[in-house]
Amino acid sequence: MKIKETLISFMKEPAYTPMTIEELVIVFDIKYDEYGAFKKTLKSMEREELIVRNNKNKYMIPEKRALITGKLQAHAKGFGFLIPEVEGEKDVFIPSSCMNGAINGDKIQVQITREDTTTKKREGEVVKVLERNTAKVIGIYQDSKNFGFVVSEDTRITQDIFISKKDRNEAKDGDVVMVEITKWPEQKRSPEGIVTEVLGRKGDKGIDILTIIRKYGLPEEFTHKVLKFADQIPETIDEKEYKRRTDLRNIKMVTIDGEDAKDLDDAVSIEKLEDGNFKLGVHIADVTHYVTENNPLDKEALKRATSVYLIDRVIPMLPRQLSNGICSLNPQVDRLALSCFMIIDHKGKVIDHEILESVIKTNERMTYTDVTKILRDHDEELIKRYDYLYEDFKLMEELCSILRNKRTKRGAIDFEIEESKIILDEMGKPIDIKPYDREIANRVIEEFMLVCNETVAEHMFWTKLPFVYRIHENPDEEKLAKFKEFIYNLGYTIQWREEVRPRTLQEVLEKVKGQKEETVVSTLLLRSMMQARYAPECTGHFGLAAEYYCHFTSPIRRYPDLQIHRIIKEHLNGELDEGRSKKLISIVDYAAKQSSERERVAQEAEREVDDLKKAEYMQDRIGEEFDGIISSVTSFGIFVELPNTIEGLVHITDLDDDYYIFDEAHLCLIGERTKKTYKLGAEVKVKCVKVDIDNREVYFNITEDIKNEEEVNESNNNKEEDSQVKEDLE
Structure with missing residues (x-):
């Protein structure tokens, strides 16, 4: 009996990890002639369910056999992480030896084998594959x-x-x-x-992007059933819809999109009232009139959950007959819409609003480029061409500024991080890569959509009906602690509260604005953030400093928008009784999970296509020199980002003028002999020396520091530790 108690006590120790009988024999110093009795004791304890064994014949007490379910996120080096199904639960690290046949994306059960209570880091082993990701x-x-x-x-x-x-x-x-x-x-x-x-x-034309499409299981074509259903949708509006909806065809409104956009799902109107307040109208295509619940289009849209944009092609959520046809707010044609009118005062506060079903007719299909030329460049030809809209554009600019200032004051975090536009030739080869312009016209639409999304979310929150919200939780504590330490070492003093607020983080961005470390600090802060997701609960959006937020403005390309349009319309028409509301709970829950998951897949595919084309672009430029900025520092080298957003690695073995030591606390490499320091944000000149297309990797060698070399040397001599960082955006 005593041996059983000793074994149980030993296995209850926090540091205990499951052991085989051979390992237990060594720990308890079991002699050769005692082995048989010891083995019988273990079997007896198993029968009594005092102890259990895992699939590697290792013993533990039943309490430690707690299984966690989730998806496997595998790594190219063989190990992986369990991403738990339960929100807020910590990921579990799985060594390569404990994968037990599981493949990336599989739904698995993992048994915790080691847990650090101080850091909350966990290690586990796959005990069962519940569902294969793909065959x-x-x-x-x-x-x-x-x-x-x-x-x-x-x-x-x-x-x-x-x-x-x-x-x-x-x-x-x-x-x-x-x-x-x-x-x-x-x-x-x-x-x-x-x-x-x-x-x-x-190497065949298009095979590279096709490979990525297949790799992520993105749907390439719509089924015959879905296309046939789409073909049957009339291209004209039913007369009874004119009678029951609010007719807004006499109101001036425009769409403002990129030159290449064909699925125009949002239009805006504006006027200044006699009391000085603005009346902003955001008019969104009423896609749900055609994509009704559980029809073939709806089932396919839920399965896809989002449109995917892969440089030279789009994998749409809905067939083009709808997205580019009857649901697209093309100019001078009648369209069904869901409109949100907001009365906004001079401080940017929405003091009144109305949501209604409408019939609209947009006046013009404007582009970001033309509206920017009108507002920023005062282009006389365009002003004359759109003279009847000129005052509206000026009002839009005025209101945009008011709304932006309001968001900034309340602490919304505005990341000024450049995205790139990749231009391909007819053969799909990248011929140019340049930063994407975010001009005044882009900001106008951005602010108008943000305030509309907030208004709709708050309106529906107080109805207490099931709904799909867009939420963004507080930053990861560990990553935020590193960020705090980093900016402190940079010399920025911030008054941190016990509970971090968006306003505090926005203050950091304001302090570094215009400094050479701006991009690096912005990116490290972004890396500290949680990923936004869809949820049935309204817990707020940290990054926007918004108490209520949802996605209402893009039902052609996002399923959550489509789902909430249905709920809003049912609410407006008094169709939501208790039974329907109960049914919506499970519908909303699944739509939120599915949309969040498919959004992640789309982001991964889009990022990989971008990385592939960036690598292809640099392959033709091996041997060329470029100016760049150190964007990340690791134990194995430094990453340098070029002005066109391409990033490449300078491996530590190529820094051959000294032996460099990685200073993790300050994120820099320091030469052991020369004390030369490679710091985040430092400007350098690099040469492209190698490109690995298969792994989407670019390699540089540093040829010289561009400037501030005297300052750098002085900094090294004084052992100053002012460093800057920028990591991967996602």
């Missing part, structure tokens, strides 16, 4: 004498897929193929599969 994998077929295998294009799938000769489907060595997995990996055994499709040869 199809895209990769490169490699042939051998008696069999073949496919190397996945997704580096997070580290195991090659075995293909028998009879299952290669005429694939040749080097072909890009689609494989269906027929046998999943077990322990050290590779997965097996059959080639279902040969997509082409690596």
Whole structure:
């Protein structure tokens, strides 16, 4: 009995990790002639359910067998993380030896094997794969004498897929193929599969982006059923809709979008009232009139949840018959809309509002470029052409400034981080990459959509009806602590409250504005933030410093907008009884989860396409020199960002003038002998020396510091530790 109590007490220790019988024998110094009795004791304890074993025959008490369910986020190096289903729960690190056949994206159960109560970091082991992420994998077929295998294009799938000769489907060595997995990996055994499709040869036109589309399982085509249903939708408005809706066709309104946009889902109108207040109208295409609940279009839209933008192509959420046709707010044609009118005072406060179903007719299809030329450049030709709208544009600019100032005062965080525009030729080859312009016209629409989203969210919150909100939780505490330390070392003194507020973080951005470390500090702060997501609960949007927020303004390309339009319309028409409200709870919950998940997939695919084209662009520029800024410092080297947003690595082994030591606290590399320091934000000249297209990586060598070298040397001699940082945006 005593041995049982001792074993249980030992296994209850916080530092205990599951052990095999052999390991327990060593710990308790069990002699050879005592082994049989010890083994019987363990079996007896198992029968009594005092202890249990995991799938590696390691013993523990049942309390430590708590299983956590979630999705596996694998890494190219073999390890992974469990992303728990329960919001707010910490991720679990899974070593490569504990993956047990799980593949990236699988729904898994993980048993915690080690937990640090101080840092809350957890380690675990996959005990069960509940649901496979996908049965199809895209990769490169490699042939051998008696069999073949496919190397996945997704580096997070580290195991090659075995293909028998009879299952290669005429694939040749080097072909890009689609494989269906027929046998999943077990322990050290590779997965097996059959080639279902040969997509082409690596280097063929469009095969690179097609590979990424297939890799992320993005839907390429709509089914015949969906397209047939879309074709049956009339291109004219039913007469009864004119009678029951508010007719706004006599109100001046315009759409303002990019030159290439075809799915125009938002229009704006403005007037100044006699009391000096503004009346802002935001008019959104009423897509739900055509995409009704559970019809084929709705089911497909929920499955996709978002449109995906991949430089030279769009994978739309809805068929183009709708998105570019009857649902697009094209000029001088009648369209159905959901309109939100807001009365806004001179301080930017919405003092009254009205949401209604409407019929509209936009006057013009304006572009960001033309409106910017009118407002910023005072282009006489364009002002004359749109003379009847000129005063409206000036009012829009005035109200935009008021709304922006109000948001800034309440502490909304405005990240001035440049995005890039990648220009391809007819063959899909990148010919230019430049920062994306965010001019006054862009800001006007941005502010108008933000205030509309807030107004609608607050309105619906007080109805207490099920709804899909856009929420953004408080920053990650650990990352925020590092950020605080970093800016303190930069010399910025901020009065931090116990509970961090957006206003405090915005003050940091205001203090660094115009300084050379502005981009670096902005990006590190962004890295400290949680990712925004959709949720049925309204918990506020930290980054916008908004108590209420939702996505209302883009139902053509985002499912949450589509879903809440339905709820709003049912509410306006008095159709939401208790039974319908109860049914909406589960509908809203699933729509929020599905939309958040598909948004992440779309972001990953869009980012990978951008990284691919940036790498291709630099491949033709190997040997060329560029001016850049140190955007990130790690233990293995420094990242340098060029003005066109391309980022490349200078590996630490290429800093060969000294032995460099990584100072993690200050995020810099310091030469052991020379004390030379590579700091975030420092300007350098680099040469492109290598490009790895497959892994989307660019490599630089530093040729010289561009300027402030005397200051840098003085800083090094004085051992000043003022460093700057910028990490990956996402």
